[in-house]
Amino acid sequence: MPSFTFYASAEAIPPTGATPVFCDIDPATFLVTPETVRAAMTPRTKAIVAVHLFGNPAPVAELLELGVPVVEDAAQAAGTIGPDGRPGALGTIASFSFYPSKNLGAFGDGGAITTSDDALAERVRTLRFHGSRDKVTYEEVGYNSRLDELQAAVLRVMLPELEHWAAHRHVVGAWYEEAGLGELAALPEPAPASAPAWHLYVIRRDDADALQAALAQAGVESRGYYRTPVHRQAAMAPYAGASGPLPGTDEAARTHLAIPISASITRAQVDEVVAAVRAASA
Ligand SMILES: Cc1ncc(COP(=O)(O)O)c(C=O)c1O
Known part of the structure; x- marks a missing residue:
């Protein structure tokens, strides 16, 4: 797992x-x-x-x-x-x-x-x-x-309602791409031939925590959900030894940041988020 x-x-x-x-x-x-x-x-x-x-x-x-x-x-x-x-x-x-x-x-x-x-x-x-x-x-x-x-x-x-909510979550991913977010952060890569209903829209940046703080200043909430991966949680200590190094996990844990998404977020709100990421990147 x-x-x-x-x-x-x-x-x-x-x-x-x-x-x-x-x-x-x-x-x-x-x-x-x-x-x-x-x-x-x-x-x-x-x-x-x-x-x-x-x-x-x-x-x-x-x-x-x-x-x-x-x-x-x-x-x-x-x-x-x-x-x-x-x-x-x-x-x-x-x-x-x-x-x-x-x-x-x-x-x-x-x-x-x-x-x-x-x-x-x-x-x-x-x-x-x-x-x-x-x-x-x-x-x-x-x-x-x-x-x-x-x-x-x-x-x-x-x-x-699930189908159209899910379709909207998928469209929001495309909106973030169209709005140029890919120039500012690594975007989540959909699995081949898939249409993900993004539950969370999670970008990656080396300065994820600083970006989160800058977005908060602009009134945009964002969050790093899994900064400490499960194998490093205290309760999993008895099992963590069986795992080798997990470099992809450590990279994702350090760099990921979930930005706003929902079944009702609008294109204007998406553009506002991207503008805030751009301003925080200047
Ligand atoms: C990936 C994943 N697995 C399991 C769960 C557990 O689900 P629940 O809170 O309904 O027990 C959640 C969310 O809570 C989850 O995001």
Whole structure:
């Protein structure tokens, strides 16, 4: 699994009895590649976690060729179109987050798991209700992890909007390019033949923290989400030793900066952000 991701991607692993092993990313896409994953694999590798970070689709079809199940973390990628289909429909099993700020957000916490494997789907349904199929007999130790009915009701209203919200997020990426942002910073590189629904629009600059401060002065919020990659977090210390050096991860961690994007940001606002980046670069 990548270390350049939200901490929860890794946090889910130790409670299963498995050990997270961190691999590098390509800082241009922020994604794992078949090469970085292969370099971290051993005969004990049970699964690959592919994170579709910032909405950019990871190369799941190529990762499946490495011979172990691929778990997609699609938390940030609802609405993205990849070369082989949608995140959530590419690997062995996938998870989504409906945290309010996500591309498809509820009014509180929620999430979903998708899979085309009927047996896995049945197991997940059982686990979400305390490891029981009939609410009377308990086959294994599970969880209370049902989607709250109120959140489900909200999501039923939101879901039909996802396509045009996602399309807008994709268009905003094109607007940032058209407005000349690429002359001022490294822009995120979409995965080949993909149309990312950018959850976050994340540029790279050597002076990311100084740029953030200058943008704040101009009234433009920006943020470095993962300055400390997961393998350097205290809770992951027991597992970090299994990872080699991760230079792409360290570069992305140091240089990335998320600038404004949403399903409703306007072209004028995008131009305003680019003008603020330009002024901060003079
Ligand atoms: C990449 C990634 N994975 C996992 C999660 C966890 O999702 P949740 O907060 O719904 O548990 C998030 C966001 O919160 C995320 O961005």
